Amino acid sequence: MFASIILLLICVVFIVVQLKSRRPKNFPPGPPVWPILGNILDLSLENPLKDFERLKKTYGNVYRVILADYGSSWKEQRRFALMNLRNFGMGKDSMEERIHGEIQYTVDTLEKSIGKSFSPQNMFHNAASNIICQVLFGKRFEYQDETMKTLVQCFTENAKIANGPWAMVIRSFTFQLTMYILDLHFAGTDTTSNTLLTGFLYLMNYPQVQERCQQEIDMVLEGKDQASSEDRNNMPYVQAVIHEFQRVANTVPLSVFHCTTKDTELNGYSIPKGTLIIPNLTSVLNEEGQWKFPNEFNPENFLNDQGEFVKPEAFMPFSAGPRMCLGEGLARMELFLFTVTLLRKFKFIWPEDAGEPDFTPVYGVTLTPKPYRMKVQLRVSQKIPNL
Ligand code: HEM
Ligand SMILES: *[C@@H]1O[C@H](CO)[C@@H](O)[C@H](O)[C@H]1NC(C)=O
Numbered sequence: 001m002f003a004s005i006i007l008l009l010i011c012v013v014f015i016v017v018q019l020k021s022r023r024p025k026n027f028p029p030g031p032p033v034w035p036i037l038g039n040i041l042d043l044s045l046e047n048p049l050k051d052f053e054r055l056k057k058t059y060g061n062v063y064r065v066i067l068a069d070y071g072s073s074w075k076e077q078r079r080f081a082l083m084n085l086r087n088f089g090m091g092k093d094s095m096e097e098r099i100h101g102e103i104q105y106t107v108d109t110l111e112k113s114i115g116k117s118f119s120p121q122n123m124f125h126n127a128a129s130n131i132i133c134q135v136l137f138g139k140r141f142e143y144q145d146e147t148m149k150t151l152v153q154c155f156t157e158n159a160k161i162a163n164g165p166w167a168m169v170i171r172s173f174t175f176q177l178t179m180y181i182l183d184l185h186f187a188g189t190d191t192t193s194n195t196l197l198t199g200f201l202y203l204m205n206y207p208q209v210q211e212r213c214q215q216e217i218d219m220v221l222e223g224k225d226q227a228s229s230e231d232r233n234n235m236p237y238v239q240a241v242i243h244e245f246q247r248v249a250n251t252v253p254l255s256v257f258h259c260t261t262k263d264t265e266l267n268g269y270s271i272p273k274g275t276l277i278i279p280n281l282t283s284v285l286n287e288e289g290q291w292k293f294p295n296e297f298n299p300e301n302f303l304n305d306q307g308e309f310v311k312p313e314a315f316m317p318f319s320a321g322p323r324m325c326l327g328e329g330l331a332r333m334e335l336f337l338f339t340v341t342l343l344r345k346f347k348f349i350w351p352e353d354a355g356e357p358d359f360t361p362v363y364g365v366t367l368t369p370k371p372y373r374m375k376v377q378l379r380v381s382q383k384i385p386n387l
Contacts, residue, residue, distance in 0.1 A: 030064040031055065039065045098134045099334055100226055102127050103341050110346055110376050117351040117373045120200065124193040131334060132188045188327050191251050192334050194368040198361075199245035199339060201369050202297050204350040205357045209299060210343065213238050214379070217344050227340040229333050235340070236309035240302035242335050246317045247285050248297050248359075251366045255279040255319045279319060290314035297359075349375040 031042045043051045043065070055063050106127050130140040203210045220234045221227055232239055258277045263270065271277075286294045290312055291301050304310050318325035325331070342348075350357065351373055361367040 028062050028064040029059045031058075095135075095330065096228060096333065096337065099131060099337050100341070102130050102134070102140065103338060105130075106338070106342065107345060110342070111378075114376055114378060117354070117375045119371060120374050121193075121197065121371060124196045125189065127338070128193040128196070128334065129185065129189045131192075131330075132185050135188075135330070187325075188330070190364070190366045190368070191327075192331050194251050194366050195246055195249045195331075195335060196338055198249035198251075198369050199242070199335070200348055200374060201357065201359070201372055202245065202248070203241075203343070204348045204374060206297065209241060210348060213241055213339075213343050214347075217340055221340075221344060227337055227344075229336060231340070232336055236303065236307060237299065238336075238340060239309045240299040242339055243302045243311065243315060244297060244299045245335070245339075247291075247301065247315065249317075249367065250282055250285050250361070251317060252319075253280070253282045253367055255281050256323070258323065281316060281319065284314050284316055287314055345379060346376040347379050349377060351375045 031039050033039060034041060042055070052065075055065070106123060109123050134140055203213075216235050216237045217227075220231055255278075258279070260271055260273055260275045260277060262273050264273075265271070284290070288294055291314065292298070293301055302309055302311060302315075318328045318331075354373055357372070358370050361369055
């Protein structure tokens with residue numbers, strides 16, 4: 001056994017290519033490399049040793065096998081893969097159905113809490129997290145699980161083969177994949193749930209705004225059992241309110257730091273290549289002169305004199321340019337379907353004993369409202385068939 005391991009080491013150059021690394025010119029020969037998967041498909045799961053024999057016959061004593069190819073084009077591939085998020089490669093309708101499926105769990109949670117005052121933080125966080133899990137794994141997880149536990153579980157269930165000769169390889173492969181998925185999970189969970197938290201904080205404290213949304217929702221959805229994203233076009237007021245949530249929530253105040261890739265000019269200043277750029281979205285989202293009411297919560301910021309929805313150029317919570325948020329489409333769909341479905345069914349009330357609301361956000365990974373409690377009542381005026 002020991003001898004065969006030594007032999008194996010001589011014959012095989014194992015390479016787990018790390019981010020950014022390049023292959024040198026006189027790289028050992030080997031089977032063609034697939035993006036991301038590398039040569040993993042060339043090797044059998046039960047017994048890769050046999051495949052090594054085969055490769056040795058074809059390529060000689062020194063050959064290479066690439067496991068997980070995150071080489072030079074990895075970044076483009078990642079973007080390409082993520083583009084599917086933007087275009088809903090998995091199908092827009094099926095995504096909508098999944099979001100509605102998740103909303104049902106939120107509705108159940110709220111129904112159990114009718115009349116009591118409770119903290120909605122976990123409820124929104126779990127919902128947003130589950131939607132990302134659905135995108136990534138095609139399944140959801142129970143609300144009692146903590147996020148990390150959930151993610152680990154997501155993984156072990158998707159990689160139960162981590163034993164035997166594959167253990168090392170799988171470990172390094174899953175590590176990279178885990179980083180990638182954690183990345184996506186953080187990008188899509190706190191952002192969306194903190195926006196919803198901010199939104200409902202304001203809805204409870206601006207009851208006239210809440211009621212006006214409910215009137216529009218009842219009217220547009222009359223006779224339908226659920227909202228779809230096309231209904232947005234008939235709900236200018238709700239649209240304005242949701243955009244105003246995003247403007248005041250200012251979830252990612254400093255966006256994501258970037259670095260100039262070449263010498264650049266900006267407003268007459270020269271900025272050399274390699275300079276760290278920190279965008280300030282707070283300043284854009286509150287800029288005097290860009291907004292009718294830059295410093296207050298007011299849906300009029302997104303409505304013209306005819307009451308139609310308009311989106312000022314300065315609305316950029318998802319940042320701007322080629323690296324702009326890839327989850328925008330998904331996030332906007334979530335914000336719309338959650339807000340509309342929940343407002344249609346429930347009235348949200350600021351608890352009598354909660355004191356004055358504090359709208360000052362706190363810094364975390366993203367900006368989030370101070371923890372607060374809410375109360376809900378079932379609405380009576382709704383015209384919903386069989387819900
Ligand atoms: C209200 C919710 C959200 C907000 C406010 C938001 C905001 C942002 C911002 C400001 C950036 C930085 C863009 C830049 O680098 O210039 C970003 C990047 C990104 N977001 Fe979002 N996001 C949200 C939801 C989501 C969701 C649901 C996903 C889906 C998983 C997502 C995935 C991503 C990804 C993958 C990037 C990196 C894009 C790249 O590196 O090229 N985001 N987001
Ligand atoms: C971003 O802009 C806001 C509003 O103009 C300002 O108060 C804040 O200090 C700025 N943040 C940074 C990091 O410069």
